[in-house]
Amino acid sequence: MTLAYPISSLKAHPARLSPDYRSTIKRSPQKPLVIMRHTLSELTGPVYGHETVREHDRDLTIQHKSEPLGERIIVHGHVLDEDGRGVPNALIELWQANACGRYIHAVDQHPAPLDPNFTGAGRTQSDATGYYNFITIKPGAYPWGNHHNAWRPAHIHFSVFGHSFVSRLVTQMYFPGDPLFPFDPIFNSVTDEKARARMISSFDLENTRPEWALCYRFNIVLRGTNATPMETK
Numbered sequence: 446m447t448l449a450y451p452i453s454s455l456k457a458h459p460a461r462l463s464p465d466y467r468s469t470i471k472r473s474p475q476k477p478l479v480i481m482r483h484t485l486s487e488l489t490g491p492v493y494g495h496e497t498v499r500e501h502d503r504d505l506t507i508q509h510k511s512e513p514l515g516e517r518i519i520v521h522g523h524v525l526d527e528d529g530r531g532v533p534n535a536l537i538e539l540w541q542a543n544a545c546g547r548y549i550h551a552v553d554q555h556p557a558p559l560d561p562n563f564t565g566a567g568r569t570q571s572d573a574t575g576y577y578n579f580i581t582i583k584p585g586a587y588p589w590g591n592h593h594n595a596w597r598p599a600h601i602h603f604s605v606f607g608h609s610f611v612s613r614l615v616t617q618m619y620f621p622g623d624p625l626f627p628f629d630p631i632f633n634s635v636t637d638e639k640a641r642a643r644m645i646s647s648f649d650l651e652n653t654r655p656e657w658a659l660c661y662r663f664n665i666v667l668r669g670t671n672a673t674p675m676e677t678k
C-alpha cells in the first residue's frame with residue numbers, strides 16, 4: 446500500500462484558478478497553500494463496512510417504480526493505484542443528470558423534464574481486484590451559463606475513496622467523441638492532453654450486453670503521475 450503521497454503527483458490535476466471556468470475565480474485561494482503533513486487518521490482511514498452499500502445501489506435503473514427513460518448503459522472499470530495495482534474496497538459514488546440533461550436539484554432550472562424514475566445517484570465498492578460496475582442511463586448535455594451558449598459535454602460525476610482520505614478523488618467521466626469537448630472550460634481546465642484523455646471512457650463492445658445495454662469502460666487511477674484529474678470545485 447502506498448502511504449506517502451508526493452506533492453508532484455498533483456500535477457495531473459487542473460489549476461485551482463482556471464479563469465475560463467468562471468466559478469474558479471471566486472473559489473480559488475489567493476495565497477500559496479500551506480502544506481500540512483498527513484496525519485495518521487488521514488493515512489489509515491476510511492474503513493467502510495460492506496453493509497452500508499447495498500447491491501442495488503449500483504443500479505440506477507431500479508430505484509423507482511418503473512425504469513427511467515433514456516439509453517441504458519453499463520459503466521465499469523478498475524480502480525487502480527499509481528503503480529497499476531487494483532484498489533480493493535474503494536467506495537465509489539456517482540451522480541449525474543438524467544437523459545434530458547436535468548438534475549434533481551433546486552438550483553437546476555434547465556427547462557428539460559425531470560424523470561420520476563431517475564434520481565441520478567448511486568454507489569458501490571470495488572471488489573478484491575479493484576473492479577466495479579454500474580448500470581445507469583446515459584446523461585444528456587446541459588447548459589450551465591458559464592458563458593454565452595455554454596453546454597457541458599455529457600458526463601458522470603465520480604467520487605472515489607481509495608486506501609485513505611488523502612487519496613480521495615472527485616472527477617468526471619466523459620463519453621468518447623463528444624463534440625462539446627473543445628468548448629468546455631471544465632474539461633479543458635485539465636491542460637495536459639494525456640490527463641484529459643484519462644477522463645474519457647472508452648466504448649467497450651466486448652462487454653456490451655446484446656439486446657440490452659451498451660458498455661463503457663472507465664478506469665480510475667488514484668493519486669500519482671497517472672492519476673485521473675480532479676475536478677476543480
Ligand SMILES: [Fe+2]
Binds near residue numbers: 542597600602
Ligand atoms: Fe454535472
